[in-house]
Amino acid sequence: MSDLFPTPSPAQWRTLAEKALKDRPIESLVHMDADGLVTRPLYAGATGVEAVFAPRPSDADGRAWDLRTLVEGDEAAAVNVAVLADLEGGAASIVLKGAVLADSEPLARALDGVALELAAVALDAGLDGPDAANALAVAAKGSPRARLMFHMDPVSAFAETGEAPRSMEEHLTLAANTAARHAGAYPDATFFLGSGRVAHEAGGSIAQELAFAASNAVALIKAAVEAGMTAERALKGVVLGVSVDQEYFDGLAKVRALRLMWRSICQAFGVEAPALIEARSSRRMLSARDPWPNLLRLTAAGFAGAVGGADAVVLDGFTRAEGRPDAFARRQARNTQLVLMEEANLGRVDDPAAGSWYLDQRTRELAEAGWAEFQIIEAEGGLVEALRGHLIQSRIARSREVLETALAKGGKQMVGVTKFVDPDPRPSAFEAEPRVSPVGGGDACVPLTPIRLAAPFEAEGAAK
Structure with missing residues (x-):
């Protein structure tokens, strides 16, 4: 077989590549990202x-990964309908966000009919995380094996809004005390979300996002x-949080790199603990004028x-750039994962990226760059x-400028926004999202204010 298909040397490849490029130099094929x-x-x-x-580390109860959905709402009955529809439609767990988390009574009604020992429930409550955790603990009373995920992440909320009612040391202590209080009652619970998503959504690079997640987790652990x-x-x-976008090679390498970084963190604490990674879809990549390419x-x-290799994947509804997704958009988000899982069979190979020279190199380089930024x-x-x-913010601002410049000058493209733009896009339904003042x-x-990369192009088109 080796005689039929000889392996060319790098020198032989270079000769053929130069011939194919004609007048372009071989260096034109080399690209540098925001992390250098x-x-x-x-x-x-x-x-x-x-x-x-x-x-x-696990197969998520017989599945390749945990299909997790995000349900946002303020009224308990409506949230309950959405939660049950997701779980009956194939979701394994849910993340709840909205005013329904304010107290145990509406939260319990929102979770009516949910078997908490089987379906994990996570929270997204920002700086109110400890209060929401207490509400969930009360709502789950009588289910000691409930798979609760309190997802307390005060630093991300502080970074995004730039404000907090207490000092951040007090917020971290409050989250930690809340976790310690419920640890005995709920042995299967997780308490913290060490996320770096706020860095990504503000325009940060991959290494900056990984470093933010690692440093966030360390602050919570301490x-x-x-x-x-x-x-x-x-x-x-601790659950680690990371964003994934349309750049799927970078996204999957980022998840793998975060797992490598977690090993080093565990070694520093003298503990062996598997990384639990929740990957959520990026919101900065979403378009509003024409949501269908989303x-x-x-x-x-x-x-x-x-x-x-994320343990759980959360996909937004395709209309999330305009507001909260309606039932149709939530169903599309759920079914997208079901197709990837049950029809594309993406989880049948354990770490399918392993052995790819490019992806292995990219994983290692991202882990090293993220660790250097973490240090x-x-x-x-x-x-x-x-x-x-204002040290992190200034570095992220430089990365955001690199990204926005690449889009503005054509170095990067967005389907439906900068390329293949539909002159008459179809509207889509969404639900209004109430504004909450920090x-x-x-x-x-x-603050690390979230951006949306399509927004400048959409504003320019609307002005014409």
């Missing part, structure tokens, strides 16, 4: 790529240990999370101090 990492045109064993193996939890329980109580972007994001944050006094000092008075920083 170079993507080369050729990866092979001869280029010194080291193999990486970063599989997810607070939990100070509150009396063991390091092992604290680490096992279905393609969300499918690519789901592919990245699944192939990258910078820790040297600046930790995540909270780096936010207060509460300040305690701590402050320059």
Whole structure:
């Protein structure tokens, strides 16, 4: 077989590539990203790529990954209808967000009919995370094996809004004390979400997002240990959060890189704990004027999370750039994952990216770049101090400028926004999202305001 299909050397490949490029230099195939990492045109064993193996640790109760849906709402009865529809339609777990989390009574009504021992329930409550966690604990009373995911993440909420009613040290302590109080009653629960998504949504690079997630997790673990939890329980109580977008190679390499970084964090605490990674679809990639191409972007994001080895994948509705998704958009988000899981069979291979010279190299380089950025944050006094000092924000602003410039000058394209633009897009239904003003008075920083990459192009088109 080797005689029929000889393996060319890098030198032979270069000769053929130069011939195919004609007048273009071979260096035109080399690209550099916002982290200064170079993507080369050729990866092979001869280029010194080291193999990486970063599989997810479990099979999510017989499935390749946990199909998780986001249900946003303020009225308990409507949320309950949406939750039951998702679970009956194939979802394995849910994330709840909205005013329904304000108290245990509406939350219990929203979860009426949900078997909490089977369907995991997560929260997205921002700085009100401890109160929402207490409400969920009360709503789950009588189900000690309930698979609760409190997802307390005060630093991300602070970074996004730039305001907090207390000092961030107090918010971290409150979250940690809440976790310690419920740890005994709910042994299967997780407590914290060490997410880096706020960095991504503000235009940050991959390494910046990974570093934010790692430093966020470390801050939560330290607070939990100070509150009396063991390091092992604290680490096992952390879920790592990361964004995935239409750049599926980078997305899946990012998930794998985060798993490698988590191993180093565990070693620093002297504990072995598997990484639990929740991958959510990017909102900065969504278009509002023509939401239908978002279905393609969300499918690519789901592919990245699944192939990258995320333990759970959450896809937004395709209309999320305009408001809360309606029942149709939520069904599309759910069914996209079902097709990827049950028809495309993406989870049948454990860590399918392993062995790809390019993806292994990209994974390792992203992990190293993320770890270097994480060390910078820790040297600046930790995540909270780096936010207060406007250190992270300025670095993310530079990455955002690189990304926006690439789109403006044609180096990057968005289907339906900068390329193949539909002159008369079909409207789509969505639900209005109430505006919630952040509460300040305690701590402050320059906010990492979320962006949407299509917004400038949509505004330009509307002005014509």
